[in-house]
Amino acid sequence: MAKRRTPSPADFVARVAKDCKARGVTLRLEAVHRVQIYRGTYCSGYFDSGSKELVVAVARPDWLSILAHEYAHMQQWVEGEFVEDDDSFHKFDQWVAGKMELEDDELTRCVRLIQRCELDAEKRAVEYLRRYRLRKDLADYRRRANAYVLFYEVARRHRRWSDKESPYTVPTVYRQMSTRFVSSLSHITKKFEAAVLKECMGRRKG
Secondary structure: OOOOOOOOHHHHHHHHHHHHHHOOOEEEEEOOOOEEEEOOEEEOEEEEOOOOEEEEEOOOOOHHHHHHHHHHHHHHHHHOOOOOHHHHHHHHHHHHOOOOOOOHHHHHHHHHHHHHHHHHHHHHHHHHHHHOOOOOOHHHHHHHHHHHHHHHHHHHHHOOOOOOOOHHHOHHHHOOOOOOOOOOOOOOOHHHHHHHHHHOOOOOOO
């Protein structure tokens, strides 16, 4: 009996490309460090269910992890999960940019929905990372994922976004996190908050 071949990173990229094509999603792997998601706003990658695009910056060492995360968001869309978050993301983005005002209760509702969506995507991504051998140190990935999820709480408190570096790329930020996925979406330490403000966030908008 032939030994079953272990799935590889190339297999994962092929899976994503095939799935995108089947669902009418445009896959763009761009040779840049960060991609523009909105005018003046950059990130490492995104999935947009409206324009049906999955975009990842590949001129960075962690691009396969980013692809796994954004593909997880695509799977959420396919399954109809976190559909209500589409509006929450839009409202939050507009609020951060100073183009919309939100009552505190509505802002918190949006942020928590986004965090739950992101945490679910991170957990899905870990399964892809493990199955396709995209990353060896999954504990380190979970630590970085936690920094990203809790980053939204800092953004909520200060109305600022990551105009500098993403929280999961800054050691002084993500090394403060547990290697287990977070259970609280609102609890952050003063030290974490200060590190995010210093290393990740630009000037306040609005």
